[in-house]
Amino acid sequence: MKKIISMIIAASLIVFTFSCGKKETSVGTKTFDVSKNYNICISSSVDNTEFDAMRKGFVVGLKDLGLVEDINVTYHYENAKGNESYARQIADAFKEKNPDLLVTIGSTATEAIKEKFDKTPIVYLAVSNAERLGYCDADGNPKGNLTGVIDSQLFEEQLDFIQKNYTDVKRLGIIYTSGNNLSEFFIDYFKFYATSYGIDIYTVAIKKADDVQLAINNILPKVDAITLIPDNIVDTKAKEVVDAVKASNKEVFGMAISHKNAGANVAVERDYRFVGEKAALLAKEILVDGKKVSDVKTVKEDFKVN
Numbered sequence: 001m002k003k004i005i006s007m008i009i010a011a012s013l014i015v016f017t018f019s020c021g022k023k024e025t026s027v028g029t030k031t032f033d034v035s036k037n038y039n040i041c042i043s044s045s046v047d048n049t050e051f052d053a054m055r056k057g058f059v060v061g062l063k064d065l066g067l068v069e070d071i072n073v074t075y076h077y078e079n080a081k082g083n084e085s086y087a088r089q090i091a092d093a094f095k096e097k098n099p100d101l102l103v104t105i106g107s108t109a110t111e112a113i114k115e116k117f118d119k120t121p122i123v124y125l126a127v128s129n130a131e132r133l134g135y136c137d138a139d140g141n142p143k144g145n146l147t148g149v150i151d152s153q154l155f156e157e158q159l160d161f162i163q164k165n166y167t168d169v170k171r172l173g174i175i176y177t178s179g180n181n182l183s184e185f186f187i188d189y190f191k192f193y194a195t196s197y198g199i200d201i202y203t204v205a206i207k208k209a210d211d212v213q214l215a216i217n218n219i220l221p222k223v224d225a226i227t228l229i230p231d232n233i234v235d236t237k238a239k240e241v242v243d244a245v246k247a248s249n250k251e252v253f254g255m256a257i258s259h260k261n262a263g264a265n266v267a268v269e270r271d272y273r274f275v276g277e278k279a280a281l282l283a284k285e286i287l288v289d290g291k292k293v294s295d296v297k298t299v300k301e302d303f304k305v306n
Contacts, residue, residue, distance in 0.1 A: 023035045025071065033066065033072065036072065037072050037073065037074060038067060038072060038073045038074070038100045038101065038287050039074050039076075039097060039098060039099050039100050039101075040073060040074070040075050040076070040099060040100065040101045040102075040103060040283075041075075041076045041077075041078075041094040041097050041099040041101075041102050041103070042055060042058070042075060042076070042077045042078070042102075042103040042104075042105070043077075043078055043079075043080065043087065043090050043091065043094065043102070043103070043104050043105070043109040043112070043113055044077070044078070044079045044080065044104075044105040044106065044109055045079075045080055045082065045087065045104075045105060045106025045107065045108035045109040045110075045126075045232060046079070046080070046081060046082045046106060046108070046232045046235065047079050047081050048235060048256075048258045049256075049257050049258050049261065049272075050126070050256050050257055050258060050272045051105045051106060051126065051272075053271070053272035053273050053275075053276070054105050054125045054126060054272050054273070054275045054276040054279070055077070055103075055105060055276060056273060056276060057272065057273030057274065057275060057276020057277045057279075057280070058103060058125070058276035058277070058279050058280050058283070059075070059276070059280075060273070060276070060277065060280075061276055061277035061278075061279070061280025061281065062280045062283060062284065064277075064280075065280060065281070065284045065288075066288075067283075067284065067287070067288070076094065076097050076099070078090040078093070078094075080108055080109055080112070082108065082232035082233055082235075082236065083108075084108055084111075084112065087108050087109050087111075087112035087113075088112045088115070088116075090109070090112065091112045091113045091115065091116040091117070092116060094113070094116070094117075095116060095117075099120055100120075100121075100287060101120070101121050101122075101123065101283055101286060101287055102117055102120055102121070102122045102123070103122075103123050103124075103125070103279065103283070104122060104123075104124045104125070104127075104148075105124075105125045105126055106125075106126050106127065106182075106232070107126075107127050107129070107133070107181060107182045108232060110122070110124045110127050110133075110135075110146075110148075111133070114135075114144075114146065117145065118144070118145060119145055120145065121145055121147075121286045121293045122145055122146045122147075122148075122293075123146075123147060123148050123149075123279050123282050123283050123286070124146060124147075124148030124149070125148060125149050125151075125275050125276065125279050126149075126151055126230075126272075126275065127148060127150060127182075128150060128151060128152070128153050128182065128185065128186075128230075129181060129182055129185035130148065130150050130298060132181070132185055133181065135148070135298075136298045140297050140298040140299075140300065141294075141297060141298075142293050142294055142296065142297065142298060144293075145293050146293065147282055147286075147293050147296045147297070147298050148279060148282065148298055148299075149275050149278045149279045149282070149298070149299045149300075149301065150298055150299070150300040150301075151270070151272075151275050151300075151301060151302065151303055152300060152301065152302040153186065153189070153230075153255060154255075154267070154268050154302055154304070155186075155189045155190055155192075155193045156193050157267050157268045158227070158253065158255060158267045158268070159190075159193055159194060159197045159199060160197065160267075161253075161265075161267030161268075162197070162199065162225070162227075162253060162267070163197045163198070163199070166225065166251055168224060169199065169224045169225045169251065170198060170199060170200065170224055171199070171200050171202060171222065171223040171224045171225075172190075172194065172199050172200070172201055172202070172223060172224070172225055172226070172227055172253075173201075173202045173203070173204070173219040173220070173222065173223035173225070173226045173227070174186075174187055174190065174201060174202070174203045174204075174226070174227055174229055175203075175204055175205075175206060175212065175215045175216070175219065175226070175228075175231075175234050175241065176203060176204075176205055176206070176229065176231050176234060177205065177206055177207070177231050177232065177233045177234060178205040178206065178207055180231055180232070180233075182230065182231070183229060183230075183231045183234075186229040186230065186231075186255075187201065187203055187229070190227075190229075202219060202222050202223050203219075204218050204219045206233065206234070208233065209233050209234075209236050209237055212234060212237040212240060212241065213240065213244070216240075216241060216244045216245065220244075220245065220248055220250065223250070224250060224251075225245075225250050225251040225252065225253060226241065226245045226250070226251075226252050226253070227252070227253040227254065227255070228241060228242075228252065228253065228254040228255065228256075228259045228262075228264055229255055230255060230256055235256075235258060235259075238254070238258060238259055238262035238264070239262040239263065241262075242262045242263040242264055243263070246263070251265060252264045252265065253265050253266070253267070254266045255267075257269065257270075257272070268302075268304055269304075269305050270302065270303040270304055270305055271303055271305045272303065274301065274303045275301070275303060278299050278301060281299075282296050282299065
């Protein structure tokens with residue numbers, strides 16, 4: 001008897017209706033369009049707090065727009081953990097999923113997916129150098145099958161924070177991974193803005209995570225402080241960098257929550273869920289509204305929360 005009652009309750013909660021070819025289901029008090037189940041593949045470049053927040057923000061954002069996991073959306077999620085080779089393997093695996101949409105978080109994942117998919121719509125997140133990589137033009141108009149959300153890195157805010165609060169910092173060091181396009185992009189911008197703040201930028205490149213300690217020893221005598229920039233490999237050693245620099249009585253600055261969690265001073269905090277929510281709006285335009293990627297302009301936000 002209890003089983004029969006449970007079945008009746010379940011039937012009352014989930015009701016399917018057909019109207020003018022449109023299939024709907026009601027779950028509780030909400031009604032969802034289930035005419036199509038969207039297949040979305042998400043590839044993340046690294047496993048960190050910011051990227052995870054973006055992914056969750058995207059899923060929640062789509063849910064608020066009526067696209068809900070296990071109702072009318074199926075997600076496939078993988079993380080490259082900073083490994084370019086693995087990112088390409090993920091892209092190959094996603095081809096078998098026949099996705100309606102690809103979501104990429106970070107440059108490593110985006111580049112790998114872009115190489116394998118030239119027609120399926122791609123919405124990227126956390127690709128600050130999108131124009132430099134050829135994903136869009138200077139006005140944010142998409143190129144090819146990609147559009148997305150560009151989160152400004154607030155270089156001037158960071159340098160202004162250092163100048164006002166740490167007046168003795170005149171030489172700022174950056175450790176980065178050689179060949180990392182995003183890191184090189186950050187360094188170019190830091191050098192461009194730093195001169196107007198009376199700060200010189202010194203850099204040292206590494207090839208692998210095990211090189212970080214040697215890089216610290218190399219650059220510390222030359223600088224007054226270190227600033228961490230988003231770099232997949234260096235970020236895995238952020239705590240090691242912070243501990244080593246502070247042990248020498250010098251300051252460490254950062255640009256992300258993961259840097260702050262490691263002990264670095266961060267000028268501006270941002271809520272990265274907003275990046276995901278913005279990306280969800282773009283995805284909805286493509287999937288539900290039927291817009292071409294070329295008509296869905298990239299969005300640029302700084303997502304400051306202080």
